Amino acid sequence: MLDPKLFRNDLEQTAQHLARRGFKLDTKAIVDLEAQRKDIQVQTQSLQNERNTKSKFIGQAKAQGQDIEPLKAEVGQLAEKLKAAEERLSTLQHQIDQIVMGVPNILHESVPDGKDENDNVEIRKWGEPTQFDFEPKDHVDLGEKLDQMDFEAAAKIVGSRFVVLCGPLARLHRALIQFMLDLHTQQHGYTETYVPYIVNADSLRGTGQLPKFEEDLFKLNDERGFYLIPTAEVPISNIVRDVIISEDYMPRKFVAHTPCFRSEAGSYGKDTRGLIRQHQFEKVELVQVVKAEDSHNALEELTGHAESVLQKLKLPYRVVALCAGDVGFSSTKTYDIEVWLPGQQKYREISSCSNFEDFQARRMLARWRNPATNKPELVHTVNGSGLAVGRTLVAVMENCQSKDGTIKVPEALINYMGGIEVIK
RNA sequence: GGAGAGGUGGCAGAGUGGUCGAAUGCGGCGGUCUUGAAAACCGUUGAGGAGUGAUCCUCCCAGGGUUCGAAUCCCUGCCUCUCCGCCA
Numbered sequence: 001m002l003d004p005k006l007f008r009n010d011l012e013q014t015a016q017h018l019a020r021r022g023f024k025l026d027t028k029a030i031v032d033l034e035a036q037r038k039d040i041q042v043q044t045q046s047l048q049n050e051r052n053t054k055s056k057f058i059g060q061a062k063a064q065g066q067d068i069e070p071l072k073a074e075v076g077q078l079a080e081k082l083k084a085a086e087e088r089l090s091t092l093q094h095q096i097d098q099i100v101m102g103v104p105n106i107l108h109e110s111v112p113d114g115k116d117e118n119d120n121v122e123i124r125k126w127g128e129p130t131q132f133d134f135e136p137k138d139h140v141d142l143g144e145k146l147d148q149m150d151f152e153a154a155a156k157i158v159g160s161r162f163v164v165l166c167g168p169l170a171r172l173h174r175a176l177i178q179f180m181l182d183l184h185t186q187q188h189g190y191t192e193t194y195v196p197y198i199v200n201a202d203s204l205r206g207t208g209q210l211p212k213f214e215e216d217l218f219k220l221n222d223e224r225g226f227y228l229i230p231t232a233e234v235p236i237s238n239i240v241r242d243v244i245i246s247e248d249y250m251p252r253k254f255v256a257h258t259p260c261f262r263s264e265a266g267s268y269g270k271d272t273r274g275l276i277r278q279h280q281f282e283k284v285e286l287v288q289v290v291k292a293e294d295s296h297n298a299l300e301e302l303t304g305h306a307e308s309v310l311q312k313l314k315l316p317y318r319v320v321a322l323c324a325g326d327v328g329f330s331s332t333k334t335y336d337i338e339v340w341l342p343g344q345q346k347y348r349e350i351s352s353c354s355n356f357e358d359f360q361a362r363r364m365l366a367r368w369r370n371p372a373t374n375k376p377e378l379v380h381t382v383n384g385s386g387l388a389v390g391r392t393l394v395a396v397m398e399n400c401q402s403k404d405g406t407i408k409v410p411e412a413l414i415n416y417m418g419g420i421e422v423i424k
Numbered sequence: 425g426g427a428g429a430g431g432u433g434g435c436a437g438a439g440u441g442g443u444c445g446a447a448u449g450c451g452g453c454g455g456u457c458u459u460g461a462a463a464a465c466c467g468u469u470g471a472g473g474a475g476u477g478a479u480c481c482u483c484c485c486a487g488g489g490u491u492c493g494a495a496u497c498c499c500u501g502c503c504u505c506u507c508c509g510c511c512a
Contacts, residue, residue, distance in 0.1 A: 037474095038474080038475090041474055042474070045481045046480080048480085048481060048482085049479095049480060051492080052481090054493090055492055055493040056442065056493080058492055059442035059443090059493070062442080063442080071492070072492045072493095073492085074492085075492040076491095076492060078492085079491095079492075224501095244434070244471090369434080369452090374452080
């Protein structure tokens with residue numbers, strides 16, 4: 001959520017900023033609603049003031065034994081007007097909120113212009129696309145040939161976009177998780193965190209998935225309005241919702257491994273093959289809660305932490321800065337890390353690292369107390385995948401395959417595999 | 425699942441339907457004292473919002489209700505704690 005003051009004092013400039021990402025702010029509607037709001041709010045408050053004052057007076061009059069009936073009647077009439085005013089105000093405020101909650105974040109000035117993913121800018125590249133002296137297979141062929149990856153069984157058990165892994169491949173999947181968690185906790189200073197996989201609507205509003213993107217979520221058939229998490233970002237970030245933390249709590253760095261659940265509504269026909277796009281996948285997520293002045297450094301740092309996973313696995317990748325049209329709703333700036341997939345002869349997203357500045361914090365009311373002013377200030381939140389586990393598994397399989405269809409376990413994972421060096 | 429007790433400011437903890445946005449303690453901040461610190465003492469200290477401003481409004485878990493007036497009474501929901509039962 002943007003600072004509401006921007007809509008009152010800097011509306012045109014805000015609209016221009018938002019236009020960069022192709023978002024059209026309905027300034028006319030806002031000006032109109034704001035004018036009404038101001039008018040009615042002032043009215044309402046003055047009526048409330050009158051009621052309070054007179055009611056207090058009744059108390060005093062009663063204490064002195066005066067006749068208070070006429071006064072009661074007078075204030076009683078006031079109450080009707082007040083109720084009407086309060087209702088109008090709340091309706092208006094609701095309409096304004098509806099608009100404001102649907103407005104994306106303002107982009108950082110360093111974000112490149114552009115319309116869609118084709119305009120993203122490569123920032124750096126690590127390694128070169130893996131060369132083979134044979135025709136490399138994709139992970140589906142490899143996995144099925146090994147008899148350790150079964151999409152049919154999964155389709156029978158639930159439906160499409162799920163997978164069953166068996167044997168060493170399932171273990172490799174687990175090994176990746178352990179490896180990533182150890183790396184981030186031991187070398188990058190993150191606190192290992194275990195969080196709920198089910199969240200309420202308030203949490204999803206806090207991080208920005210709601211109200212706009214409900215269709216991407218799995219909602220439980222439960223009158224409490226629970227959802228499966230689409231990413232650990234939601235439960236982790238909401239740890240600081242509605243609290244005022246102390247200065248020495250920051251920078252706070254959380255890492256958690258969780259499953260993620262996404263409905264993938266609207267992506268029919270996209271990545272239908274393999275486990276690139278699943279309804280359920282594992283992810284190791286990095287979240288940092290920092291002071292405003294630190295967030296852009298934190299984004300660079302966090303992106304580096306995600307990259308180091310790929311470096312240690314010796315998987316070639318590149319980092320791209322998302323262009324204005326491609327940056328997500330809540331983010332001011334996003335780097336995608338894309339790993340090389342020989343099966344597709346393409347770089348594919350394996351991590352997305354974003355700085356939300358105070359956008360999520362304002363929705364979450366996540367604040368810290370600044371000793372300099374002794375006042376609460378909004379924190380900044382930064383997060384990124386470190387990494388998407390399923391896609392990392394794909395990358396390992398495809399980049400480390402041999403001609404005979406076996407897979408060489410990356411050195412960094414051999415200990416986690418109990419010494420297994422080749423998956424066959 | 426059954427029985428009970430609660431949810432109040434950064435924390436702990438009072439609160440009779442009418443100067444209660446809320447006693448008190450701790451913590452924080454400022455000061456006195458001290459070579460310095462501690463102790464002691466004095467002062468100060470919730471959040472959000474409207475308005476150019478004086479000032480005003482809202483918030484005592486959330487949502488409804490009663491009332492001229494609700495932290496206080498009533499209803500619903502959520503959460504926490506204690507006991508019993510069941511359970512990975």
